[in-house]
Amino acid sequence: MSTPVQTYTEELLLALRLRDLPGPQIAEALAEVQSHVAETGEDPREAFGPPRAYAQEVAAALGAPKAPRAVWRGVLTWSTAAYGLGGVVGAWLTVNGVLALAAGRQSALGLWPWVSLLLGLAVLIALTVSLGHLARRQDVPVLDPLTGEDMTPPLPRWLLPAMISPPAVALLLAAVLGLAQR
Numbered sequence: 001m002s003t004p005v006q007t008y009t010e011e012l013l014l015a016l017r018l019r020d021l022p023g024p025q026i027a028e029a030l031a032e033v034q035s036h037v038a039e040t041g042e043d044p045r046e047a048f049g050p051p052r053a054y055a056q057e058v059a060a061a062l063g064a065p066k067a068p069r070a071v072w073r074g075v076l077t078w079s080t081a082a083y084g085l086g087g088v089v090g091a092w093l094t095v096n097g098v099l100a101l102a103a104g105r106q107s108a109l110g111l112w113p114w115v116s117l118l119l120g121l122a123v124l125i126a127l128t129v130s131l132g133h134l135a136r137r138q139d140v141p142v143l144d145p146l147t148g149e150d151m152t153p154p155l156p157r158w159l160l161p162a163m164i165s166p167p168a169v170a171l172l173l174a175a176v177l178g179l180a181q182r
Contacts, residue, residue: 101178
C-alpha cells in the first residue's frame with residue numbers, strides 16, 4: 001500500500017519527466033519533498049501543492065520550458081510506428097500460419113505453415129521483450145542524492161500482463177480460426 005508521500009512523489013516524478021528535466025534535477029526535487037515531509041510531518045499536497053503545479057514551479061526555477069512535452073509527441077514516433085507495424089506483421093504471420101496448417105496448404109508469401117507460425121510468434125515475443133526493456137529505461141536514472149538508490153517507482157503489476165496479452169490474443173485467435181476451418 002502506498003503512502004501519500006509515495007503517491008505524491010510518483011506523480012511529481014512523472015510530471016517532471018514530461019518536462020524533460022535531467023534525472024539529477026528530478027532526484028533533487030523528489031528528495032526535497034521527502035525530507036520536508038519527514039521533518040515536518042506535513043502532507044506533501046499541503047506543503048507543495050498539486051504535483052503538476054509544483055513540477056511547473058521546479059521547471060521554471062531551473063529554466064525549463066513552461067509547458068510539458070505534449071504526450072502525443074512521445075507516443076507518435078518512428079519507434080512506436082515500428083512496434084505497431086511489427087505487432088501487425090507478427091499477428092498476421094501467426095494467424096496465417098495457423099490457418100494454412102488447418103487448410104493443409106502453404107501460407108502467404110509461399111512459406112511453410114510452421115515457418116509462418118513460428119516466425120510470427122518470434123516477432124511477437126521479441127516485441128514483448130523489447131517493450132519490457134523499454135518500459136524500464138535506465139538512460140535517465142533518477143538517483144537519490146543521499147543514498148544513490150534509484151527513485152523511479154517499480155513497474156506496476158498490470159504492465160506485464162498488458163504486454164503479454166497482445167501476442168496471447170493473436171495466438172488464441174489463430175487457434176480458434178484454425179479450428180473453425182477444420
